[in-house]
Amino acid sequence: MLDDPVFQQDDAKIHTGENTMAWFEEHRVQVVTWPANMPNMNLIKHVCKKLEERTHKRFPEIYKTPSSPARVRRALAEALTDTWREEIEGDFLEMLWESIPRGAAALLEAKGWHTKS
Numbered sequence: 001m002l003d004d005p006v007f008q009q010d011d012a013k014i015h016t017g018e019n020t021m022a023w024f025e026e027h028r029v030q031v032v033t034w035p036a037n038m039p040n041m042n043l044i045k046h047v048c049k050k051l052e053e054r055t056h057k058r059f060p061e062i063y064k065t066p067s068s069p070a071r072v073r074r075a076l077a078e079a080l081t082d083t084w085r086e087e088i089e090g091d092f093l094e095m096l097w098e099s100i101p102r103g104a105a106a107l108l109e110a111k112g113w114h115t116k117s
Contacts, residue, residue: 008042010034041103043096050092055083 007024009015011033024031034042055062059079065072106115 004030006030006032008032008034041100041107043100046096047088047093051080051083051088054087055079058083058087 005028007029009031016033021031023029062075062079065075103115109115
């Protein structure tokens with residue numbers, strides 16, 4: 001486990017429930033809040049979308065995995081891991097990282113309102 005874990009989430013009420021916040025406190029996880037209506041500058045949104053799209057493309061029949069929920073979870077975990085290694089790591093993450101200054105500049109230009117990025 002990380003020595004000083006940090007978790008970023010927006011401050012929407014559905015994310016800040018009493019039980020959720022108690023868990024973070026109990027496990028000494030620092031929560032960085034993000035205004036619920038602020039344009040999203042969190043790159044994980046783009047990573048999750050790409051991972052979902054690519055996994056569905058590579059494994060179109062994954063939803064038909066027979067048997068128990070545990071077997072379905074294992075199959076999905078393997079498919080997601082394979083997709084991550086083959087299609088997400090590397091150039092895609094580098095491109096997202098390099099987009100941060102442009103996104104921040106667009107947000108400043110829009111005076112904190114929504115941007116095209």
